[in-house]
Amino acid sequence: MGEKKLSWSDVNIGDEAPVTSHKLTRTDLVKYAGASGDFNPMHHDEVAAQAAGQPSVFGHGMFSMGLLASALTDFVGVGNVTRYQVRFARQTWPDEVLSSKIVITGKREEGGQQLVDLSVTLSNGDGEDKLIGEATAAVPG
Amino acid sequence: MADGAASQEDVLKGIIGQPTGKAKVMVERGPVTHFADAVLSTSPIYRNPNAAKAAGFDAIPAPLTWPFAMEFAGKWEEIQPADAPTGSPLMAAMGPLMAKGGLILHGEQEFIYHRPVQVGDVLVSEGKITDAYQKESKGKTMTFIVSETNWSDDKTGEPVVTARFNLIHRS
Numbered sequence: 001m002g003e004k005k006l007s008w009s010d011v012n013i014g015d016e017a018p019v020t021s022h023k024l025t026r027t028d029l030v031k032y033a034g035a036s037g038d039f040n041p042m043h044h045d046e047v048a049a050q051a052a053g054q055p056s057v058f059g060h061g062m063f064s065m066g067l068l069a070s071a072l073t074d075f076v077g078v079g080n081v082t083r084y085q086v087r088f089a090r091q092t093w094p095d096e097v098l099s100s101k102i103v104i105t106g107k108r109e110e111g112g113q114q115l116v117d118l119s120v121t122l123s124n125g126d127g128e129d130k131l132i133g134e135a136t137a138a139v140p141g
Numbered sequence: 142m143a144d145g146a147a148s149q150e151d152v153l154k155g156i157i158g159q160p161t162g163k164a165k166v167m168v169e170r171g172p173v174t175h176f177a178d179a180v181l182s183t184s185p186i187y188r189n190p191n192a193a194k195a196a197g198f199d200a201i202p203a204p205l206t207w208p209f210a211m212e213f214a215g216k217w218e219e220i221q222p223a224d225a226p227t228g229s230p231l232m233a234a235m236g237p238l239m240a241k242g243g244l245i246l247h248g249e250q251e252f253i254y255h256r257p258v259q260v261g262d263v264l265v266s267e268g269k270i271t272d273a274y275q276k277e278s279k280g281k282t283m284t285f286i287v288s289e290t291n292w293s294d295d296k297t298g299e300p301v302v303t304a305r306f307n308l309i310h311r312s
Contacts, residue, residue: 001197003184003186003196003197022181028181031179035175035180037210037212062250065250069180069182070180070181070182073204078184078187078257079196079197082253083253083254086251
């Protein structure tokens with residue numbers, strides 16, 4: 001079970017996924033709030049966020065993790081990820097361009113499965129990391 | 142002050158191993174596809190059962206971070222386990238800290254997938270606190286609480302996904 005994207009004989013350590021970039025909007029945050037049920041006003045209510053000393057609303061950490069997950073599954077195929085972990089390094093802000101960087105760091109066979117390890121990061125246009133993490137995916141076939 | 146610090150340490154040690162809750166969720170097509178839209182995935186596999194079947198799935202699978210959100214849409218009141226614990230050890234530890242101010246931060250998140258979550262699944266969870274500690278950093282007190290939630294298939298009992306949630310209070 002899993003979408004076939006990578007081919008075991010062709011994947012190599014150091015291979016990188018195509019970079020995906022997205023300019024964060026307030027609408028993204030409202031949509032994510034509605035889909036996830038996270039209605040912390042810091043993520044959708046500009047007045048409340050500024051009253052709390054923030055320059056504006058800021059992104060849900062889990063929106064960023066979800067955005068990076070979309071880039072990850074585009075690369076390794078839906079249904080193949082066996083582990084996905086991130087550290088939330090910095091807040092994200094509307095109008096920042098968030099770009100993914102996904103690199104294969106390992107290739108191994110374990111318990112009859114062909115696996116690749118990956119480093120995954122999401123950063124803004126100034127190169128500030130927002131999410132730093134790692135993942136493992138099975139490569140079918 | 143020293144006494145206060147010691148008792149906080151005892152509170153943290155005391156919550157390690159305590160249950161954080163039990164839940165049962167239904168995984169439905171509408172909320173899953175809506176969630177895929179919200180994390181800006183364009184894959185047809187999250188939208189169309191024929192695309193999902195062509196990729197080898199029995200039904201539409203859920204995006205990777207869905208387990209963090211699925212209680213919102215799928216935790217129907219009438220199917221919840223009667224023995225679900227009330228109150229949360231996480232709030233017991235964080236509540237008094239939050240009352241004094243400071244910031245709550247989501248520090249880290251991890252998912253281990255035993256199989257993909259799919260539309261039609263009925264999943265049950267059991268959670269517990271796996272670690273709790275405090276440390277000083279740059280003049281701030283950082284309190285870390287880690288919880289682990291294990292989701293399994295309600296019908297077969299097979300493990301589906303393990304979620305690790307790392308919460309930080311900084312003051």
